[in-house]
Structure formats: structure tokens, C-alpha cells
Amino acid sequence: MQHVAIIGAGIGGLAAAMRLAHGGVKVTVLERQATPGGKMRSLPSAAGMIDAGPTVLTMKPVFEALFREVGCQLADYATLIQEDILARHFWRDGTRLDLMRDPQASLENVRHSFGTAAADEFYKFSRDAQRLFDTLNEPMMQSATPALRRMIPEMLKSPSTVMTMDxxxxLAQSLGRRFSEPRLAQLFARYATYVGGLPQASPALLALIWHVESLGVWHVKGGMSQLAYGMEACAKNLGAEFRYDSYVTGFERGKSGKYQLECNDRFLSCDAVLFNGDPNALARGFLGPAASAATAPQASMPRSLSAHVMSFAAKVEGLPLAAHNVLFAADPEQEYGPLARGAPQHDPTLYICAQDRFGSNTPSGQERFEIILNQPPCGQTAVPSQKVREQCQTIFLDHLTRHGLSFTPRPTSRTLMMTEDFAQMFPGSDGSLYGRSPHGMMAAFARPTARTKTKGRYLVGGGAHPGAGVPMATLSAKHAAATILSDLTLT
Known part of the structure; x- marks a missing residue:
């Protein structure tokens, strides 16, 4: 039996472990943290465990296919429940817009908030976003090695789709042409941040993210981390071994063709290595000079956005929050300027996940919140001082107050994870949460694929093709596992 070592138990590593173990390979997963999930983290609070990473789950069929293709059922390992309200959006002038699971309800809500012309523009935008997704899904996301030369003939079959790509x-320029209502343009421009980009620099084809979200948003019963634990349990049932608190400090290939991984001052021998971390860590030599040859620096540069994240429990007063909420900056023209300069925002847009409001619940006491503020990546810098943390906390709370929200007890700076903390937690990331930046029309083709330049070394996760996000990392694992199994068969 051939042996594959997976470095990292993020979603990509977990999904790959499932597929490789099902494929008859001996799998050992080495994770430096104490729990699975990577960025899909949870933390204790006064109201119970609270999500402190991804909160929005889309593309449920990707996860159903993962479990089905390894002979299991998703429902046996995690419970996914679809939300009626995709997200609730608030502007300072009191305007509110709910985008819904029901497309007709979303259209009527847009009409009610912004008028008939805006509703017509929204309808056309939704149609075009679906067209983009349908055109690019197979040749891009579902393909292990996307190539523009293979996509062009397909796109030329529908010239209107090429026009839709703009x-x-x-993305910001395209939305400005599509919407006469600037608040709708502001809403959908923010979708660039979902993959770590700025709307002024990201390609217009990212409009397809709206279609992905419109297909459905689910929450995981017990919190998002339960999906990670379910994937771990499934992989274990298929024969994978997990070793936590395991620090891999280097690996190299010996004369026998076997790889030797140095982990916790011990060595592990394997036939192939699958790296589920930021490819930038390899390029910088964090796992030794031999590993650095696996990927080129330009495959992970420039870096995407990061974030400051507050996770806490409190009683809230003010706005009628849903489970997923967006509180917009007052001036969309100035919203992303500081981020483009590598500086923090003064008047940001905030995302709020009210975890106890899933299923349209309305808790009466303390409830759990995760609030996200976009930030530029930080580079290799030290952890911030207490004074800097308190200044950041003030930015959060001031903006929430401007929207009419107050929390009791008031969350402290201890509830805050800053960009610099993520840089420490995920080596080589520079604090970036989405890998390589999506800026530029060709950015999607610049990401590294599963197979690297060095035999027996592979990549998986949000830093590799097809990119950031929980479903994309899961698809990345599908590509990686298929590539490894094929290569091991030919060896």
C-alpha cells in the first residue's frame, strides 16, 4: 500500500484524506493545531461554541458528491439546513434589503426598496450571473488544469456570454454600468471580497458569485466546525490516520524515491506529500529548501485581502438582524480606497453573523456573533500590542453604533483576532485569508494546480486552483486526489 502524507487538516486536506483513503492509499494527516478545520474554527463563549471562521456555506451538491463518491452519506456526518434569507443588508439612511432563497421574493424586495427600474436591472444581472456560472463551471472550477485555449471555443459558441464577462x-466598473441604483452596485461589488479581492481591481466575471449564493445558503447544525469534524470522522472510518499538534519542519525526497518528513523531531516516510497550507509558505522555504522548489513565488503573489474578526456572546439591541447581515459604509466611492493603499478603513462595511438566528430564530438573551472587517494583508509582522487591539476594537464598535447596534456586555479586545494573528496561525500567509489575489482577468489561471513542478509533491486548499472558499477547497481536493491516485498508479 502506497503512503500519502497530508500536511494540514483544513477542509482541502480533510476532503483529500477521504478520497485518498477510499482510493486504497494509506493516509496520514499531520496538523499543527489541536483540531481539524484549519480556518473553519470555533471558539468558546458564554453562549456556547461560536464560529470564528467561514460562516456561509454554499454549493451543497459539492459536499453531497464528496461523501457519495467515497461510499458515504453527508447526512450521516453533518446536518445542513437551508436558510430562507440569504443575507440582510442595511444602509445608514434606513434602507434595508433581504435577498432570499426564493428568487421572486428577492426581486420583489428589490422593487420595494429601490423601484421598478432597479428590479429590472437586478433581474438581468441575475440572469447574466447564471450564464457566467454555467459557462465557467465545467472548464474552470470542475477542471483540474484549466486552460484558456480550451475555454475559448466553448465561449465562442455563445458570444453573449463573452459580453457578459465584460x-x-x-467588477466595480461593470456593476456601475449595470445598476443605476448605486446601493445595488455597492452590494454586489462587495462579492469581490468573498475571494479576497477589491472590486476596482477584480474581474467582472466575479459576478457569478451572486449566482452561487442565489442557489442556496446553508448552515451546519452545531456550527460550521461540525462539518470539519464530520469529514474527519468519515476519513477515519475509511482508514485515514490523524496526528494533531504535529509540526512539520521540512521534507525532502531521498534516493529511494521516498519522502522523509521531519515532524516533531521525528521522521515519517511516505511516497507522496500533499500540502494543505498556503503555497506561499513553500515558496519561502518554510518547510526547507527542498520543498521550496515545488511552487514558484508568482503562483501565490500578490496576496489577497485579510480581515479582523470579533467573536463573542452578548445581548443585542437596535437593528432587526437576520443570521447573515451586511452593514454598508456610508460612501461607496471611498470604501475600498484605504485597502487599495494597504491601509485600514475608516468607514468600513461590516459583516455580522448572528449564529443563533439561523432558521429565522429570534433569541431573547445572550447570543453568538461573528463580525468581520476587511483588511489588507500584513506581511511578516509581529502580533499587535494591546493598544493597537483596543484601537481596532473601537473602529468595530463605533461603526456598529453608527448603525444603531449596541451589545451587552460590550465585547472586549480579547474577542478580536487581527490580521497579524492569522499570519502567526497560518505560516507564510502574510495574514491573507484567501491565498493569491484575484485581481486581473488572468488571475484564475495564475493559481498553482494540484501537481507541482516536483514529482510526488502536491497542493490542495484555498491557495490552489480553483481558489478560495469552502466549496472551492473541497473541489481542489477532488482534483488533487485524482491526480495523486493517477500518478501513483503510473509509478
């Missing part, structure tokens, strides 16, 4: 414009 290849010469950024």
Missing part, C-alpha cells in the same frame, strides 16, 4: 472592465 473582460475589459473590473
Amino acid at each position: 473582460p475589459l472592465r473590473s
Whole structure:
């Protein structure tokens, strides 16, 4: 039996472990943290465990297919429940918009908030976003090695789709042409941040993210981390071994063709290595000079956005929050300027996940919140001082107050994870949460694929193709596992 070592138990590593173990390979997963999930983290609070990472789960069929293709059922390992309200959006002038699971309800809500012309523009935008997704899903996301030369003939079959891509414009420019209502343009421009980009620099084809979200948003019973634990349990049932608190400090290939991984001052021998971390860590030599040859620096540069994240329990007063909420900056023209300069925002847009409001619940006491503020990546810098943390906390709370929200007890700076903390937690990331930046029309083709330049070394996760996000990392694992199994068969 051939042996594959997976470095990292993020979603990509977990999904790959499932597929490789099902494929008859001996799998050992080495994770430096104490629990699975990577960025899909949870923390204790006064109201119970609270999500402190991804909160929005889309593309449920990707996860159903993962479990089905290894002979299991998703429902046996995690419970996914679909939300009626995709997200609730608030502007300072009192305007509110709910985008819904029901497309007709979303259309009527847009009409009610912004008028008939805006509703017509929203309808056309939704149609075009679906067209983009349908055109790019197979040749891009579902393909292990996307190539523009293979996509062009397919796109030319539908010239209208090429026009929909708006290849010469950024997402912000394209939305400015589509919507006469600037608040709708502001809403959908923010979708660039879902993959770590700025709307002024990201390609217009990222409009397809709206279609992905419109297909459905689910929450995981017990919190998002339960999906990670379910995937771990499934992989174990298939024969994978997990070793936590395991620090891999280097690996190299010996004369026998076997790889030797140095982990906790011991060595592990294997036939192939699958790296579920930021490819930038390899390029910088964090796992030794031999490993650095696996990927080129330009495959992970420039870096995507990061975030400051507050996770806490409190009683809330003010706005009628849903489970997923967006509180917009007052001036969309100035919203992303500081981030483009590598500086923090003064008047940001905030995302709020009210975890106890899933299923349209309305808790009466303390409830759990995760609040996200976009930030530029930080580079290799030290952990911030207490004074800097308190200044950041003030930015959060001031903006929430401007929208009419107050929390009791008031969350402290101890509830805050800053960009610099993520840089420490995920080596080589520079605090970036989404890997390589999506800026530029060709950015999707610049990401590294599963197979690296060095035999027996592979990549998986949000830093590799097809990119950031829980479903994309899961698809990355599908590509990686298929590549490894094929290569091991040919060896």
C-alpha cells in the first residue's frame, strides 16, 4: 500500500484524506493545531461554541458528491439546513434589503426598496450571473488544469456570454454600468471580497458569485466546525490516520524515491506529500529548501485581502438582524480606497453573523456573533500590542453604533483576532485569508494546480486552483486526489 502524507487538516486536506483513503492509499494527516478545520474554527463563549471562521456555506451538491463518491452519506456526518434569507443588508439612511432563497421574493424586495427600474436591472444581472456560472463551471472550477485555449471555443459558441464577462472592465466598473441604483452596485461589488479581492481591481466575471449564493445558503447544525469534524470522522472510518499538534519542519525526497518528513523531531516516510497550507509558505522555504522548489513565488503573489474578526456572546439591541447581515459604509466611492493603499478603513462595511438566528430564530438573551472587517494583508509582522487591539476594537464598535447596534456586555479586545494573528496561525500567509489575489482577468489561471513542478509533491486548499472558499477547497481536493491516485498508479 502506497503512503500519502497530508500536511494540514483544513477542509482541502480533510476532503483529500477521504478520497485518498477510499482510493486504497494509506493516509496520514499531520496538523499543527489541536483540531481539524484549519480556518473553519470555533471558539468558546458564554453562549456556547461560536464560529470564528467561514460562516456561509454554499454549493451543497459539492459536499453531497464528496461523501457519495467515497461510499458515504453527508447526512450521516453533518446536518445542513437551508436558510430562507440569504443575507440582510442595511444602509445608514434606513434602507434595508433581504435577498432570499426564493428568487421572486428577492426581486420583489428589490422593487420595494429601490423601484421598478432597479428590479429590472437586478433581474438581468441575475440572469447574466447564471450564464457566467454555467459557462465557467465545467472548464474552470470542475477542471483540474484549466486552460484558456480550451475555454475559448466553448465561449465562442455563445458570444453573449463573452459580453457578459465584460473582460475589459473590473467588477466595480461593470456593476456601475449595470445598476443605476448605486446601493445595488455597492452590494454586489462587495462579492469581490468573498475571494479576497477589491472590486476596482477584480474581474467582472466575479459576478457569478451572486449566482452561487442565489442557489442556496446553508448552515451546519452545531456550527460550521461540525462539518470539519464530520469529514474527519468519515476519513477515519475509511482508514485515514490523524496526528494533531504535529509540526512539520521540512521534507525532502531521498534516493529511494521516498519522502522523509521531519515532524516533531521525528521522521515519517511516505511516497507522496500533499500540502494543505498556503503555497506561499513553500515558496519561502518554510518547510526547507527542498520543498521550496515545488511552487514558484508568482503562483501565490500578490496576496489577497485579510480581515479582523470579533467573536463573542452578548445581548443585542437596535437593528432587526437576520443570521447573515451586511452593514454598508456610508460612501461607496471611498470604501475600498484605504485597502487599495494597504491601509485600514475608516468607514468600513461590516459583516455580522448572528449564529443563533439561523432558521429565522429570534433569541431573547445572550447570543453568538461573528463580525468581520476587511483588511489588507500584513506581511511578516509581529502580533499587535494591546493598544493597537483596543484601537481596532473601537473602529468595530463605533461603526456598529453608527448603525444603531449596541451589545451587552460590550465585547472586549480579547474577542478580536487581527490580521497579524492569522499570519502567526497560518505560516507564510502574510495574514491573507484567501491565498493569491484575484485581481486581473488572468488571475484564475495564475493559481498553482494540484501537481507541482516536483514529482510526488502536491497542493490542495484555498491557495490552489480553483481558489478560495469552502466549496472551492473541497473541489481542489477532488482534483488533487485524482491526480495523486493517477500518478501513483503510473509509478
